[in-house]
Amino acid sequence: MRFSILGETLARHDDGTVVPLGGPARRALLALLLASPGEVVSADRLAEEIAPGGAVSAHALQAQVSRLRATLGPAAIERAGAGYRAAVEPDDVDACRFERLAGEGRTALGEGDAARAVALLHEALGLWRGEPLADAAGSPSAQAAAARLQEGRLGAIEDRIEGELRLGRSRAALPGLRELVGRHPLRERLAGLLMRALCAEGGQAEALVVFEGTRRHLAEELGADPSAELAALHREMLSVDPTPSPVAPPAPLTSFVGRAGEVDEIAGLLRVARLVTLTGPGGVGKTRLSVEVAAVVAAAAEVCFVELAPVRDGADLPGVVLGALGLRESGLQPGGGGQTPTARLVTALSDRVLLLVLDNCEQVVDEAAALAARLLAACPRLRVLATSREPLAVIGESLRQVRPLDEAAAARLFSDRAEAVRRGAAADPDGVRRVCAALDHLPLAIELVAARLRTMDLRDLAGRLDDRLGMATARSHRTADERHRTLRSVVAWSWELLSASERRAAERFTVFAAGATVAAARQVCGCDGETLESLIDKSLLEFTGGRLRMLETVRAYGAERLEAAGEADAVRDAHARLVIALARTADPHLRRDEQLEWLDGLAAEHGNLLAAARWAARSAAWETLLELLASAATWLWIRGLPASVAPQAAALLDALGELPSAGLGEEYAACVLLAAAGPDGPGVWRRHRARAERALAAAWPGDRAGRHPALLLPWMMRSATDDDPRRAFVLVSSQADCPDPWVRALARYVSGFAALGEGDAAGAGRAFRAAVDGFRSVGDRWGRALALDALAALAGASGDRAAAVALTDEALALTEQLGALEDSADLLVNRGDHVAGDDVRAAGAAYARAAALARRAGSSTYLAAALRGLGDMARLAGDPAEAERLYTEALERTDPHWVRSAGNRVRTLAGLGRVAEARGDRATAEARYREAADAASAVLGDADRGSLRMLGLPAAVVDAVSAR
Structure with missing residues (x-):
């Protein structure tokens, strides 16, 4: 019993x-x-x-x-x-x-x-x-x-x-762990397990929030500190680097035949040469060879694979590489210190052991060569593997020509692919050799032709090829140009064997620069799912990762056919309309709790957005371009990618001259902001700001919502650098009664700064807390992180360091989820500043982690702030030489024209003054203090002594500014 x-x-x-x-x-x-x-x-x-x-x-x-x-x-x-x-x-x-x-x-x-x-x-x-x-x-x-x-x-x-x-099931454990920690807030082992699970899933900042909450509960209810084990785990979390992983090489869908020796040779060459370029005609197998080489190198270094086939404008190249590295072009706060994408790449890769694979460089070969040369010169641990139909012609380049397969390897490849579509299809060795010879042993041609054995036998296929190519089976050595013509003939032959509906779908699919979902392809191509499946069967489309893609060689041929058919503009317009519809559907979700899922989905569509924008600008389809850019603006700002469409936005503004047709004022203002993210940003802003501001004010009168709520936040931030930013503050804060809850939260956030300007810290705190609650209620991490940061600054200024740290950690968890490395670095510097007076070790760990994140993000400005903090730590540790070195590097990296750099510049100059004073150099110390005072006056104006002390300035600087 x-x-x-x-x-x-x-x-x-x-x-x-x-x-x-x-x-x-x-x-x-x-x-x-x-x-x-x-x-x-x-x-x-x-x-x-x-x-x-x-x-x-x-x-x-x-x-x-x-x-x-x-x-x-x-x-x-x-x-x-x-x-x-x-x-x-x-x-x-x-x-x-x-x-x-x-x-x-x-x-x-x-x-x-x-x-x-x-x-x-x-x-x-x-x-x-x-x-x-x-x-x-x-x-x-x-x-x-x-x-x-x-x-x-x-x-x-x-x-x-x-x-x-321990078994790697952290994601499955997280929901239950969160509930348990909520029910048992004093149980340290549960807190530690939750921290570990979060860290395993990339949630280091949220893990820090858990620790801070546990520490606070222990102190308030038991009067105790965290155990040694939990404290040690916390220190480990501070040192973890949550850098996003670079884009990995595409996973091979088929076996690799005939080039094992070349893989070993090229991998060995990369150990001694820092730039290796694989050259050869299209379809010879350069991309697949680079993928296999990257897999070997990945055992000793990071690998980032950058697909350049969709890139048509060389100016886009640095931004494309940034995206492949998992980095943003700018932070949540517009401006980003004014760094160009190339400068960010140099900072991000300066000390990183990484192989950068630049695949299909031929259409942007000059820009690819210039970028590779710049990065290799500035980043000593970087190596580059390029594939191109022509050399990059960079000093130090090692060339390896990729030739067609030998006869035996070509036969194995053909037989392997033929057996995959129909058992026994390649049973005749002589027939296989004849077909491979007709195809010049080109891998892509072999794969395209082998797919045809699903519906025809080998003898018929060989005969048709001989007729189509007009070539004998015994051939002399061929040049690369001739081989390219062979491949083109094979693609054309494959095209002719398609049904009319299949040809039409394949031609229309070429407008998708970044591939497409099945639903999107059906809509633009005007076909059914069976047609797409047939194109996959015939190797003209690939289906991987939930998306359809077309090989670039095939896509180039199909695009020519689309132009010849006279359908190109109509299909590209349909493609642009699809992207607009997708962006409009996504827009409200990007300000809600589901924003992360939508951002992940939109990331795959960025290439299609750029292609649609380029076509609209090239075709002078200005109204389409206006709608496209405005509908995608929220997505671009949150992902830090406004500069990627700045050229098209600037061209649009030049073409319009004045405001667009009635009812599109908001869209015009969005394009002004996007164009201002480009190289001529200040000029664009000066020329168009006033008109755009009037249009924006008309669209947001205060009693009703406009169509693009997220526009208000970057508008306010951009305007904050103007001589009179109050107008933008008034425009946003006047939305306090707007029916859109996200806009109301934003209005509270802005009104907090207005209260600060009037010296009302309590009112500012109430406004910022209301903003946090408002953004939390709709699920937006973007606005909530900004409002929490403002609250943390208030808490730190009032001396409540524990609250400042807790609020900063909560903001960190959000920026980490958004993938905003530079903003996480900024918050970590703030965290270090908050705890420096109580825990030098924790402050140093926060500054060090901030520096690592800033380097990975390529943000020189945020790196400067982290270096200033490390300089403070070195000075307090009694190492003035190291402190001076760090302060000097920080000063060199600080952008004196960016408003968010001002406070850090003041602290850096003051730190250099303290170092000089400590070694008895009064003249240098006074000069540095005067520079700090000038910089502080510029940013704080008539601030009181308490505000100056918030910056951690020595008495000499406070006195100098206060006396003015």
Whole structure:
């Protein structure tokens, strides 16, 4: 018989049938005996536990025992002296079995066998059905036993989660862990497990928030500090680098044939040469060879694969490489310190061991060569592997010509691909060799032709090729140009074998520069799913990662056919309209809780956005371009990519001259902001700001919402650098009663700065808190991070460092989720500043992590701030030489014209003054203090002494500014 007390008290026969136990008194009696099977419990104690105060007599207790024995069998409960005991094996009681399994699971975990531990602990926890000893809940001894069991259950849950984390199941563990930490905020092991799980999923900043919350609960409720183990984990979290992974080489869909020796040779060459270029005609296998080489190199270095085939404008190249590295062109706050994408790349790669694969350089070969030369000169640990139809012609370039396969390898490739479409299709070796020779042993041509064996036999295929190509089977050596003509002929031949509907779909698909979903392809190509599947079967389309793609050689031919058919503009217009519709659908979601999922989906469409924008600008389809850029503006700002469309936005503004047709004022203002992100940003802003401001004010009168709410935030931030930024502040803060809750939250955020300007810190705090609540209510991480940062600055200024750190960590968690590395670096510097007075080690760790993130993000401005913080730490540690070196580098990297750099510039100059003063150089110290005072006056104006001290300035600087 089996017994259960982890929930309602139950007894079951061996066949599983439940034994009727009777009323509550009998259940309570049995539960008390089963809590310690085999142990004698005195009759007096049992009577008192069942009914305190003598309500149950000895005779009544004996009667209850007799009834239980009649039900369970006389051997189940024994009389022993003045008491009773449950004469059952411990393993027959679920509570005892739970404790045994949980103990074995913990032992397995300690021995490193996580899989066995998790299995045992799952079995143990599966025995629970409810509150233990529930039928004896009024008994003191039952309450003590239940508490012991509950503690054991929580420990088993922790052990099970520990095992799951060791098995790499952190994502599955996160929801339950978050709930457990919420219910047990003082349980440090749970907090540590949640921190580890978050870190494993890239949520380092959220892990820091968990630590801060646990630390605060411990201090407030127990007056204790975190344990040494949790504190050590916290220090480890501070040192973790959450840099996004670069784009990996595409996963091969087929086997690799015939070039193993070349892979080893090129990988070896990259160990001594920093630029290797694989040259050869289209279709010869350069891309696939580069992928295989990258897989070898990946064992010793990071690899970033950059596909350049869709890039038509060389000016876009640095931004494309930034995107492949997983980096943004600018932070959440527009301006970004004015760094160009190339400068950001230099900063990001300056100390990184990385192989950069630039695939298909031929259409932007000059720009690719210039960029490779610049990066290799500035980044000594970088190596570049390029593929191109012509050399880059850069000093130090090592060339390797990729030739067609030899006869045996070509035959193996053809047979492999033919067998994949139809068993026995390549059974004739002579026929295979004949076909491969006709195709000049070009891998792409072989793959295209082999796909045709699904519907024709080898002999017929060989005959048609001979007729189509007009070539004998025995051939002399061919030049690259001739081979390219061979490949073109094969693509043309494949095209001719398509049905009319398939040709039309393939030609129209060429407008997708970045591939497409099946639904998008069906819409623009005007075809059904079967047609697309047929094109996949014939190797004219690939389907991978949920998207359809076309090989660039095939796409180039199809694009020519589309132009010749006279359909190009109509299809490209349909493509642009599709992108507009997608952006408009996505726009509201980008300000809600689901913004991360939508941003991930939109990332795959960036190439299509650029292609549509270029076509609209080239075709003077200005109204289409206006709608396109405005609809995508939110997506571009959050991802830090406004500069990618700045040339098209600037061309649009030049073409329009004045405002566009009525009702498009908001779109015009969006294009002004986007164009201002380009190289001529200040000039664009001066020429168009006033007209755009009037249009924006008309679109947002305060009592109704416009069409593009997210436009207001970058507009306000851009205007903050003007001589009179108050107009933009008034425009946004006047939206306090707007029906859009996101806009209302933004209005609260801006009104907080207005309150600060009037010296009302309390009012500013209320406004910023209302903004945080408003952004949280709609799920927007972008605005909430900005508002939390403002609140943290207020808390730090008032001396509440603990609150400042907690708020900063919460903002960090959000910028990390958004992939905003530079903004995370900025917040980490703020964190270091908040804790520097209390914990020098934690401050140093925050500055060091900020510096690492800023370097990876390529942000020289944010790196300068981190270096200033590290300089402060070196100075406090008594190393003036190192402090001066760090301060000097920080000053060199600081942009004196960017408003967000001003405070850091003041602190850096003051730090240099302190170093000079410490070594007795009064003249240099005074000169540095005067520079700091001038910089502080420029940014703070008539600020009071308290505001100046917020910057951590020495008394000499405070006095100098205050005296002005």
